[in-house]
Amino acid sequence: MNIQPKDFEFISELIRKESAIVLESGKEYLVESRLSPIASEEGFDSLEQLVTALRGNKKFGLKGKVVEALTTNETSFYRDIEPFEMMRTQLIPELLEMRKAEKALTVWCGAASTGQELYSLAMMIREHFPELLSWKLTILGTDLSKEVLDKAKEGKYSQVEINRGLPAQLLIKYFEKQGTEWQLKKDVRDMIEYRELNLIKPWIGVPQSDIVLLRNVLIYFDAEVKKEILGKVRRVLRPDGFLFLGAAETTLNLDENYARRTSGRGSCYTIKKD
Amino acid sequence: MKAMIVDDSGATRFILSKMMSELGYDVVQAKDGQDAFDKLGDNKDCTIALVDWNMPVMNGYDLVCKVRAENEYNDIKIMMVTTETEMTQVVKAIEAGANEYIMKPFTKEMILDKMKLLGVPFEE
Ligand SMILES: C[S@@+](CC[C@H](N)C(=O)[O-])C[C@H]1O[C@@H](n2cnc3c(N)ncnc32)[C@H](O)[C@@H]1O
Numbered sequence: 001m002n003i004q005p006k007d008f009e010f011i012s013e014l015i016r017k018e019s020a021i022v023l024e025s026g027k028e029y030l031v032e033s034r035l036s037p038i039a040s041e042e043g044f045d046s047l048e049q050l051v052t053a054l055r056g057n058k059k060f061g062l063k064g065k066v067v068e069a070l071t072t073n074e075t076s077f078y079r080d081i082e083p084f085e086m087m088r089t090q091l092i093p094e095l096l097e098m099r100k101a102e103k104a105l106t107v108w109c110g111a112a113s114t115g116q117e118l119y120s121l122a123m124m125i126r127e128h129f130p131e132l133l134s135w136k137l138t139i140l141g142t143d144l145s146k147e148v149l150d151k152a153k154e155g156k157y158s159q160v161e162i163n164r165g166l167p168a169q170l171l172i173k174y175f176e177k178q179g180t181e182w183q184l185k186k187d188v189r190d191m192i193e194y195r196e197l198n199l200i201k202p203w204i205g206v207p208q209s210d211i212v213l214l215r216n217v218l219i220y221f222d223a224e225v226k227k228e229i230l231g232k233v234r235r236v237l238r239p240d241g242f243l244f245l246g247a248a249e250t251t252l253n254l255d256e257n258y259a260r261r262t263s264g265r266g267s268c269y270t271i272k273k274d
Numbered sequence: 275m276k277a278m279i280v281d282d283s284g285a286t287r288f289i290l291s292k293m294m295s296e297l298g299y300d301v302v303q304a305k306d307g308q309d310a311f312d313k314l315g316d317n318k319d320c321t322i323a324l325v326d327w328n329m330p331v332m333n334g335y336d337l338v339c340k341v342r343a344e345n346e347y348n349d350i351k352i353m354m355v356t357t358e359t360e361m362t363q364v365v366k367a368i369e370a371g372a373n374e375y376i377m378k379p380f381t382k383e384m385i386l387d388k389m390k391l392l393g394v395p396f397e398e
Contacts, residue, residue: 076387165390
């Protein structure tokens with residue numbers, strides 16, 4: 001199905017308002033390929049009809065579906081590996097020392113997608129820092145899209161997803177085969193709570209965190225939104241905590257209150273002390 | 275850098291060879307486990323071997339066992355690339371000394387992800 005310029009404009013305005021994701025012209029193909037299945041499913045013959053329904057705002061849940069369809073949920077286990085190496089070799093050992101009196105550690109991932117990122121961390125904790133399991137360990141994953149969160153909660157992955165970045169040793173230890181899919185064992189799934197949260201809406205229930213993961217999501221937003229979100233992160237990141245962004249993302253020229261800390265090829269951000 | 279590719283399918287050997295040479299490797303090909311074991315003697319400097327499971331003459335699992343019985347090949351990383359997708363098979367291969375496991379069909383990204391996990395060098 002083809003999209004008319006005025007309808008594309010409407011869609012990109014809607015997406016920007018609802019999710020802050022910027023869809024520049026040239027992304028018509030993306031809108032066509034992601035929305036055509038929804039149009040058919042909802043019984044429309046064209047994208048024009050779908051947009052008309054959206055404009056009328058009469059069909060319950062349609063807007064949410066459209067927004068979800070236009071998010072990019074690509075992720076993988078141990079994506080980019082370096083952030084995980086940095087957490088394993090430096091940051092978590094440091095936090096174990098820094099928090100040894102309170103015995104509490106909190107991690108928040110604000111673009112959790114289908115869960116591979118936090119499950120990678122959860123497996124790493126079980127492998128290398130089992131003492132944390134007796135702490136008050138809070139791991140929260142949030143995302144705008146309900147669909148990806150449902151999958152994250154289930155912790156069930158296809159062979160293709162399993163092939164991407166998951167060490168065979170961990171597959172053996174922490175997964176069970178279910179038909180053609182692989183599901184994480186319950187004790188790993190139970191380490192994480194997943195819930196819906198739109199980064200451009202109020203951050204209700206986001207805890208004060210020692211580690212904030214916000215990888216590969218700012219990239220979809222414009223500079224103003226990036227600035228606003230980085231500012232809000234400073235309010236939920238503990239003063240001595242660590243923020244991770246994606247490999248193509250930075251705080252540079254957006255928020256001067258962060259200092260970059262590097263280790264090998266990995267890097268994270270801390271809040272500058274005055 | 276040298277990689278050995280062990281698969282009885284010429285097409286698979288071709289694709290894997292292409293991927294590995296793009297990642298900066300010289301490739302040695304073998305068409306079954308026995309062929310690979312024979313060629314390994316002259317190629318002790320292999321960094322990594324990509325090994326299929328089901329092959330005539332000697333299968334990939336037996337190759338892993340045979341290679342791991344010899345100390346001189348300890349530094350070679352072995353990655354199974356196979357259509358075997360049962361947990362029991364993954365466990366069997368890893369216990370025998372394979373370092374990684376990919377279930378066919380594979381992509382270059384998957385191979386690269388695993389190489390990063392194994393800490394073996396590559397060119398991008
Ligand atoms: C490319 S994935 C990144 C997943 C993971 N963090 C990683 O790096 O592999 C981007 C995720 O951001 C989510 N997202 C996009 N806009 C969002 C918003 N405004 N609020 C919350 N999540 C959003 C999408 O639903 C998607 O799951």
